Amino acid sequence: MSSGVEWALHCCVVLTAADRPVPAARLAELHDVSGTYLAKQLQGLSRAGLVRSVQGKSGGYVLTRAPEDITLLDIVEAVDGAQPTFLCTEIRQRGPLATPAEACTKPCPISRAMGVADRAWRAALRETTVADLARDVVDDNGPTAFDGIRAWLTTPDGRN
C-alpha cells in the first residue's frame, strides 16, 4: 500500500479542524513531507470529490462533506485506486490443459475466494469515518488536541 494513503488520511483528519481552505504546502509542512508530492495525493482526493480545491490567493483544500460521511474506504480508493487487491489473470485458460473460454462463465475459485477477502477488507474500511478518527485523536491526546492545529493552520504565513 502506497504511503501516500497515510498522508491523505492524516490530511483529511486535520482538515476537520480547519474552517477555511488550507494550502497543500501548509499541510505538507505540518507533516514534514514533500509538498509537491502531497499535492498529487490531494489531487486524487479532489478528483474523487472528497475535497474541494479553492484557487487564488487565499485558496487551498476544504472537505466537501461532513466528517461522518467520509469513510476510510473513500480515501483509500481515491488515492490508490479502486482496483481490487488481487487481479485474476485467468491462467486457467493458458497452458496445455487450458480450460476452454466458454466454460469460464464465472470467476475461478481462487479469484472468488480472494474477492471475498477483498470485500471483507473494504467493508471494514467502510465502517470507520473521518469523524471517528478525529474523536479517537481527542481521546488519545486530550480535548485540546485540535486547538493547536487549528491555530497553526490558520496562521497567515509567518514562520512559527
Next chain:
Amino acid sequence: MSSGVEWALHCCVVLTAADRPVPAARLAELHDVSGTYLAKQLQGLSRAGLVRSVQGKSGGYVLTRAPEDITLLDIVEAVDGAQPTFLCTEIRQRGPLATPAEACTKPCPISRAMGVADRAWRAALRETTVADLARDVVDDNGPTAFDGIRAWLTTPDGRN
C-alpha cells in the same frame, strides 16, 4: 498484490492432485508461465514449510500437509510476506506540532483502523483452505477435472 501469489495458489491446488513430487518446470509449463520465476515463489512456499522440496532426478515439490490444513493466508504470507498492508510511519511525531514520543504509547488511530481492516482481510483468507478450492474446481468443471491434470503431471517427460 504480486501476481506470484496467484501462481502459487494455483500450484498448491494442482499439487493436491499429484501423488508424487512435481518439478517447478513442469508446473510452469502447465500454467504457461516463467519457470525460473515460478521457482522463486515455490522457494517461498518451501521456506514457510507448506511444501517439501525433493531433490534429485525424480524430485520436485510435494505438499507437506493435508489440503484442508493449508489456508489461503498461509500461501499469501509465504509468498508476499506477512507484513501488514498498511505501514504506519509515525508522521504524527514529525513536523512543528509533533506529538511527543512519550505520548505515543499506542498506535495512532489511523494505524489502528487500518489494522482492523487488515485483520478482517486475513481472517477471511484463513477461512478458505486449499481443499475448499479443489472442491470448487470439481464443482465448476466436473468430477473428472483433476484426472487429466494428474495424468499430465505424472507423464514422465514426453512432450504432450
Next chain:
DNA sequence: GCAAACTCGGATGATTCTTGTCCGAGACTC
C-alpha cells in the same frame, strides 16, 4: 479595471520494488 501574487493541475524525471533470468550446490538414479 488592472496588475500582482498565490493557488491548483498536469507533464516530466529519479528511486525502489517487483518481475524475470542465470548458474552453482546437492541429491537421486543408474
Next chain:
DNA sequence: GAGTCTCGGACAAGAATCATCCGAGTTTGC
C-alpha cells in the same frame, strides 16, 4: 561412482512508486 536432474540463492531488466518542476487559473488588493 559417474551422470543427470533437482532445488537454492545471487544477478539484471522492467514497472510502479516517489518526488519534482513549470504553466493555467483565480482571488486579492489597489
